[in-house]
Amino acid sequence: MADTTTLNKQSGLKKVGGFFAGLVRHQIFIPLMALLLLVIFNLIADPSFFAIALKPNSNGDMVLTGNLITILDNASELVILAIGMTLVTAASGGQDISVGATIAIAGSVVLRVLCGTESRPDTLQAPIIVAFLVCCLVSMLFGAFNGALVSVFKIQPMVATLILFTAGRSIAAWINNNELPVISDPTFKYFGNFIPGVPIPTPVFIAIACMILTALMLRFTNIGLYSQAVGINASASRLNGIHPQFVKFLTYVLLGLCVAVAGFIKVSRLATINYSVVAKDIEMDAILAVALGGNALSGGKFNMAGSILGADVIQFLTTTLFKFNVQSSALPAYKAVVVIVLVVLSAPAVREKLTRFKKQLSRKTAKKEGKAYAEG
Numbered sequence: 001m002a003d004t005t006t007l008n009k010q011s012g013l014k015k016v017g018g019f020f021a022g023l024v025r026h027q028i029f030i031p032l033m034a035l036l037l038l039v040i041f042n043l044i045a046d047p048s049f050f051a052i053a054l055k056p057n058s059n060g061d062m063v064l065t066g067n068l069i070t071i072l073d074n075a076s077e078l079v080i081l082a083i084g085m086t087l088v089t090a091a092s093g094g095q096d097i098s099v100g101a102t103i104a105i106a107g108s109v110v111l112r113v114l115c116g117t118e119s120r121p122d123t124l125q126a127p128i129i130v131a132f133l134v135c136c137l138v139s140m141l142f143g144a145f146n147g148a149l150v151s152v153f154k155i156q157p158m159v160a161t162l163i164l165f166t167a168g169r170s171i172a173a174w175i176n177n178n179e180l181p182v183i184s185d186p187t188f189k190y191f192g193n194f195i196p197g198v199p200i201p202t203p204v205f206i207a208i209a210c211m212i213l214t215a216l217m218l219r220f221t222n223i224g225l226y227s228q229a230v231g232i233n234a235s236a237s238r239l240n241g242i243h244p245q246f247v248k249f250l251t252y253v254l255l256g257l258c259v260a261v262a263g264f265i266k267v268s269r270l271a272t273i274n275y276s277v278v279a280k281d282i283e284m285d286a287i288l289a290v291a292l293g294g295n296a297l298s299g300g301k302f303n304m305a306g307s308i309l310g311a312d313v314i315q316f317l318t319t320t321l322f323k324f325n326v327q328s329s330a331l332p333a334y335k336a337v338v339v340i341v342l343v344v345l346s347a348p349a350v351r352e353k354l355t356r357f358k359k360q361l362s363r364k365t366a367k368k369e370g371k372a373y374a375e376g
Contacts, residue, residue, distance in 0.1 A: 030294045031309040034338075038316050042323075049323060057194060064199045067319055075315035076203035077103075077262040080210050081282065082289040082311040084255030086302050091227040091251040092150050093299030094157025095287045098142075099259050101168025103279035106139045106263025108172040111181040111273055114188065119179045128188060136260040142168075143256020147249035165283070173275045183271040192268030203265050210261060211308060218304065227251055231299030281332065285314050288339060 042049040052066035081099055088096050113134050116125030142164060149160035164171075183189075191202055218224040226247045229237040234244040262282075267273050291297055292313055293306030314335070321334060 028294060028303060028306045028309065031292050031306055031313050034292060034313045035309070035316065038313065038320060042320060046323070049320075054199060059194075059196070061194060061196050062199060063194050063201075067323065069201065071312065071315050071319050072204050073201040074319070075312050076201075076207040077265050077279070078282065078285055078289060078311040078315060079207045079308050080258050080262045080265075081255075081286040082293070082307040083210060083214050083304065084251075084258030085286045085290050086293070086295060086304055086307040087223070087227050087251040088157070088255050089287075089290050089295060089297060090231045090299055090302040091248045092157050093231055093297075094150070095283075095290075095297065096146060096161045096252065096255055097158055097283045097287075098146065098161040098164035098168055099255070099262075099286060100279040100282045101165050101172070102139060102142050102256070102259045103263040103266055103282065104169045104172035104273070104275050105142065105175070106135045106260045107267035107273045107278060108175040108275065109138045110135045110264055110267050111183065112175050114183055114185075115176075115181040119176070119181045120184065122184060124183070124185050124188070128191075132260075132264055135264055136257055139260035139263065140253050140256040143252045143254070143259065144249065146256075147252030150252065151245040151248040169275050172273075176273075180272055180274070185271075188268055189271050190268075192265050192270070203269075206261065206265060210258070214304060223247075223250065223254075224302075224304075228301050232301070284332070284335070285311070288335060289314055292338070 049067050052064055052068055054062050055065050057063045085095065085099070088094070110131045113126050113131035114124050114128070115121050118125070146157075146161050146164065149155045149163075150157050153160075190196075191206070193202065194200075195202055226237070226242050229240070229242055230244045230247045237247075238244055262279070266278055287297070289310035290302075290307050292310030293303055293308070294310075295302045295307060317334070317338070318331060321331060322328075326334070
């Protein structure tokens with residue numbers, strides 16, 4: 001009876017150990033651990049951080065307020081960008097550093113279409129859906145420009161996208177003749193704030209819709225599989241009937257579409273734009289979200305859920321730092337620490353040492369179990 005009990009305990013421990021070992025090896029382990037650490041820190045420092053209340057906003061509508069709502073709301077654009085950046089990273093083994101500047105272009109296009117020839121029209125000069133579609137078309141064209149440089153001309157992604165990173169905000173200002181257009185129609189702000197009678201921010205719904213569409217795309221098309229195949233070995237994928245150049249090009253176009261949605265949300269929050277400030281440094285956050293999601297920045301296999309969770313973790317970190325009065329100018333320094341930790345953990349030498357440590361630990365555990373079984 002004692003032997004049976006001992007064996008059952010050992011079997012249970014093995015199952016638990018196997019579960020945790022599998023979790024540690026999973027790509028999503030890193031963002032989950034980062035999120036857990038942030039939750040524990042805030043619970044200890046200030047439990048009220050997680051409070052959610054229903055309060056009237058500036059328009060008198062009852063809406064949900066609190067840090068968690070702020071995180072979900074402000075993370076919406078980053079989540080959408082992380083989706084496109086993940087595909088680009090997987091297929092090309094590089095990152096698009098121009099997404100912030102392209103968001104400025106997308107937002108400027110939206111305002112130009114809605115304002116027409118005036119900078120502060122009393123009424124919308126075009127339907128909002130038309131402005132959004134034109135914005136998508138323009139952003140996808142800029143994505144196609146980056147994609148052509150990378151896939152056709154074989155330019156390194158970071159170098160190729162440096163062109164728009166440098167010139168994008170100037171192009172955005174040129175589109176509106178260096179003016180700062182303002183939309184007075186309140187319906188436009190619904191897309192970046194709250195719809196009357198709905199207590200949850202509209203950007204959260206837009207981000208969820210993008211996630212659902214992405215899941216459907218990855219489920220019913222081969223774009224995800226092809227992106228991974230090209231990122232792992234472009235030559236081998238070509239032998240299997242996949243066109244590496246087209247796949248890389250397509251991922252940049254899809255990222256352009258994600259940029260359009262994010263840009264539309266950005267300008268609808270304030271119904272205006274500041275070309276030099278809008279979406280500043282968001283490209284770094286998008287790249288960090290992909291890395292934090294457990295994805296290799298060198299391309300290949302990816303985990304979309306990990307990137308999305310990584311985006312939320314980054315916004316969680318940003319909101320936590322603001323909560324404790326950290327200056328916005330200091331945020332990059334804190335994020336740099338996260339980048340350093342991720343780079344170190346993903347380094348081949350560190351991974352090799354961790355693998356050796358796991359093997360040694362497994363051997364010691366096996367010896368102890370064998371000894372306990374022999375004594376029993």
